[in-house]
Each structure stands twice: as C-alpha cells, then as structure tokens.
Amino acid sequence: MSEAPKPRVVAGEAVAALDIGGTKTAAAIVTRHGEVVDRVTAATPGRAGATAILDTAADLVDRLRARATGTHIRALGVGSAGVVDHRTGRVLSATDVLAGWAGTDLSGRLRELLGLPVAVINDVHAHALGEARHGVAAGYETTLFIAVGTGIGASFVVGGTVLAGAHSAAGHAGHQPSPYAGQLPCTCGGQGHLEAIASGPGLTEEYVRRTGQPVDDLRAVAARAADGDATAREVVLLGGAAVGSAVGGLINMLDPGAVVVGGGVTGLGEPWWQALRDAVRRETLPSLDDVPVLASTLGSDAPLIGAASLAWEGIA
Missing domain, CATH: 3.30.420.40 (ATPase, nucleotide binding domain)
Known part of the structure; x- marks a missing residue:
C-alpha cells in the first residue's frame, strides 16, 4: 500500500472518492473545487472476489477519514471498472480480472461499510467527468x-x-x-x-x-x-x-x-x-x-x- 507522504488538512467539508481498477484501487479526499488534498492506494485483490475488493476500498477511505482532522466527509464518489448501472450503482458486467464483480451492488455495499451517501459510475466515465469539469x-x-x-x-x-x-x-x-x-x-x-x-x-x-x-x-x-x-x-x-x-x-x-x-x-x-x-x-x-x-x-x-x-x- 502506498500513500501521499504529507496530506494537507482541510477544515470544513470534502468528499471521498474511489477509483477501483483491475490492478490498483485509489482513494482520495477532494474539495468542491476538484482539488485532491490527500490520497492512498493499494493493490486490488481482484482474484479474491467482490468482498475482498470492497473491504480494501473501504479500508482506504477509512484511512483517509482518520487523518482528515477537522474535515467533514460528506459523501463518496466511485469510479469502477466494469459496466456500471449509473442509476442503481450495480455492476452489470466485468472481466474476470475482477472475480465475482458482476452483479455487485457497489453503491449499497459501500454505503453499508462506510455510512456515506454513494454515487457510482464507470471509471472511464469518471475520468471523462474529471477532465470535463476540472481539467x-x-x-x-x-x-x-x-x-x-x-x-x-x-x-x-x-x-x-x-x-x-x-x-x-x-x-x-x-x-x-x-x-x-x-x-x-x-x-x-x-x-x-x-x-x-x-x-x-x-x-x-x-x-x-x-x-x-x-x-x-x-x-x-x-x-x-x-x-x-x-x-x-x-x-x-x-x-x-x-x-x-x-x-x-x-x-x-x-x-x-x-x-x-x-x-x-x-x-x-x-x-x-x-x-x-x-x-x-x-x-x-x-x-x-x-x-x-x-x-x-x-x-x-x-x-x-x-x-x-x-x-x-x-x-x-
């Protein structure tokens, strides 16, 4: 697992974000203006199944929340590999790089693990939104x-x-x-x-x-x-x-x-x-x-x- 060596503490409000890929999962704290103020990454346990992938992702967010002193994390945004139903946050299909990923209620399970409102989209669409809105x-x-x-x-x-x-x-x-x-x-x-x-x-x-x-x-x-x-x-x-x-x-x-x-x-x-x-x-x-x-x-x-x-x- 790797992480930013010197996270910058931001008082007030922010959201957490996840990028779940076939080999790596990244998490970040992001301001309303699209500024990444802290991030951590870990290898995606793709062969271990959906529960292991979600646990790894949730752990990364928890690590960020623990050191975000004075910052209220309002919600979680997720970009995930696979075809994702943007309305329900459920993974419709995925390659076998992520074992058991298809059918996962990504939005619901992360909401249960982290207690945050969750918005989910495919990772390429998330990348596009980043460049279109802030890039x-x-x-x-x-x-x-x-x-x-x-x-x-x-x-x-x-x-x-x-x-x-x-x-x-x-x-x-x-x-x-x-x-x-x-x-x-x-x-x-x-x-x-x-x-x-x-x-x-x-x-x-x-x-x-x-x-x-x-x-x-x-x-x-x-x-x-x-x-x-x-x-x-x-x-x-x-x-x-x-x-x-x-x-x-x-x-x-x-x-x-x-x-x-x-x-x-x-x-x-x-x-x-x-x-x-x-x-x-x-x-x-x-x-x-x-x-x-x-x-x-x-x-x-x-x-x-x-x-x-x-x-x-x-x-x-």
Missing part, C-alpha cells in the same frame, strides 16, 4: 474522452453530464471495427476491433508478430523505438494512426467541442501523438478540422476528481 476540457459544452491503455474506452460528456447509454454500456470504443486490425481476435470474442491492434497489449503483440522477438510489454517496445528499432517505431505509429482514425470517425458522428485523449499508451510520446492527429485530420469532415485534440492533464487523479464531482452533485 483540460473545462469550458467546453461537449467533450469526447478516449482512454487508451490495456483496453480502449470512451465517454461523451454533454453539459457536464455523461451520456451512459440506454444500457449503461456506452463508450466501448475499443470494440468498433478498425481497418488496421484486419481479422485479429479481440478480447471480447470478436475480430478486427480497434482494441486488438491499438491497445497496449495489442501493440506489444503486433511487435512480436512482426519480429518474432518476445518483449515484456509496451514499455519495452517504446524503449526499442527510442533506440532506433525501425519496426518498433512502425508499431508505435500504427497505434497512433489506428486510434486517430477511430477518433476522426467519432468526431464526424458526435461533433464534440473538444477531444481529450488519456491512458497509459499516450506515454509513447510525440511520434504516437503526431500519427494520431494526422489520422484524425484525414478522417474528419472539413467543417470539423478545428476540433481540438487534447492530452489529458489530470492523469491518474482524473477518475477520482470526476467521481468526487458526482458525489458533490448529489449533496449540492
């Missing part, structure tokens, strides 16, 4: 957020509200067909989807297919590209172009005020970003050429800030 997209009426990491997700924010969809499943951008993916198998069971070629694991596997050389992860591919490996550079550019092509199509459909791109794969650097932006411009209609494509500025705090903003909304 690089603040001030835009509509924001399309794209997260490119182990998977590829999206969120569309209109007037500060996420459009979660009729089945709370909006945003599976990685599972749209991509011409760059060919017939590659996707983690969802389909073929030829964007995630199969442009996610972190997808790009790593593409490098192995092209070279026959095993690599540990995308960081190793990025290091080889930086060292002059031509194939590694081609793979980096491919990833950016594939995401950019998809983003361009989404811009044509949604006409957002701004696009924000975040996630671990964005760390591939300027060559990846340039390939993405070039592909966006090749795909977008002339009248949409000026839609800005921005890098996420809040980083790993974004889902915490977004989830906290939902908690504040519920008690405003």
Whole structure:
C-alpha cells in the first residue's frame, strides 16, 4: 500500500472518492473545487472476489477519514471498472480480472461499510467527468474522452453530464471495427476491433508478430523505438494512426467541442501523438478540422476528481 507522504488538512467539508481498477484501487479526499488534498492506494485483490475488493476500498477511505482532522466527509464518489448501472450503482458486467464483480451492488455495499451517501459510475466515465469539469476540457459544452491503455474506452460528456447509454454500456470504443486490425481476435470474442491492434497489449503483440522477438510489454517496445528499432517505431505509429482514425470517425458522428485523449499508451510520446492527429485530420469532415485534440492533464487523479464531482452533485 502506498500513500501521499504529507496530506494537507482541510477544515470544513470534502468528499471521498474511489477509483477501483483491475490492478490498483485509489482513494482520495477532494474539495468542491476538484482539488485532491490527500490520497492512498493499494493493490486490488481482484482474484479474491467482490468482498475482498470492497473491504480494501473501504479500508482506504477509512484511512483517509482518520487523518482528515477537522474535515467533514460528506459523501463518496466511485469510479469502477466494469459496466456500471449509473442509476442503481450495480455492476452489470466485468472481466474476470475482477472475480465475482458482476452483479455487485457497489453503491449499497459501500454505503453499508462506510455510512456515506454513494454515487457510482464507470471509471472511464469518471475520468471523462474529471477532465470535463476540472481539467483540460473545462469550458467546453461537449467533450469526447478516449482512454487508451490495456483496453480502449470512451465517454461523451454533454453539459457536464455523461451520456451512459440506454444500457449503461456506452463508450466501448475499443470494440468498433478498425481497418488496421484486419481479422485479429479481440478480447471480447470478436475480430478486427480497434482494441486488438491499438491497445497496449495489442501493440506489444503486433511487435512480436512482426519480429518474432518476445518483449515484456509496451514499455519495452517504446524503449526499442527510442533506440532506433525501425519496426518498433512502425508499431508505435500504427497505434497512433489506428486510434486517430477511430477518433476522426467519432468526431464526424458526435461533433464534440473538444477531444481529450488519456491512458497509459499516450506515454509513447510525440511520434504516437503526431500519427494520431494526422489520422484524425484525414478522417474528419472539413467543417470539423478545428476540433481540438487534447492530452489529458489530470492523469491518474482524473477518475477520482470526476467521481468526487458526482458525489458533490448529489449533496449540492
């Protein structure tokens, strides 16, 4: 478990926030203005089941509350992996990385454990809210957020509200067909989807297919590209172009005020970003050429800030 070494005590009111992911769970205390004043993290016990995951999350919040002297924690906002019913706070489906997570009454069980009002949303939607309300997209009426990491997700924010969809499943951008993916198998069971070629694991596997050389992860591919490996550079550019092509199509459909791109794969650097932006411009209609494509500025705090903003909304 890790934590901020010197939490800043804030007198008055604040909310707690949770970001529950497949490998890590983070908790924070957040002000009404979106300022993270304290945070702690722990490994998510994903294989141990829902009870262990919830106990870990609740323990993190309790740790923060114990040292938030003079601060009244009003509510809890949660961004969670999986498809989450934003109306009930129940997890509708999840990958097997979080064993037994599907069907969990996330809102109800955390309310029982912590005695706080709880607002729950999917983690990608929480990230989008953070950037739209307090980050690089603040001030835009509509924001399309794209997260490119182990998977590829999206969120569309209109007037500060996420459009979660009729089945709370909006945003599976990685599972749209991509011409760059060919017939590659996707983690969802389909073929030829964007995630199969442009996610972190997808790009790593593409490098192995092209070279026959095993690599540990995308960081190793990025290091080889930086060292002059031509194939590694081609793979980096491919990833950016594939995401950019998809983003361009989404811009044509949604006409957002701004696009924000975040996630671990964005760390591939300027060559990846340039390939993405070039592909966006090749795909977008002339009248949409000026839609800005921005890098996420809040980083790993974004889902915490977004989830906290939902908690504040519920008690405003």
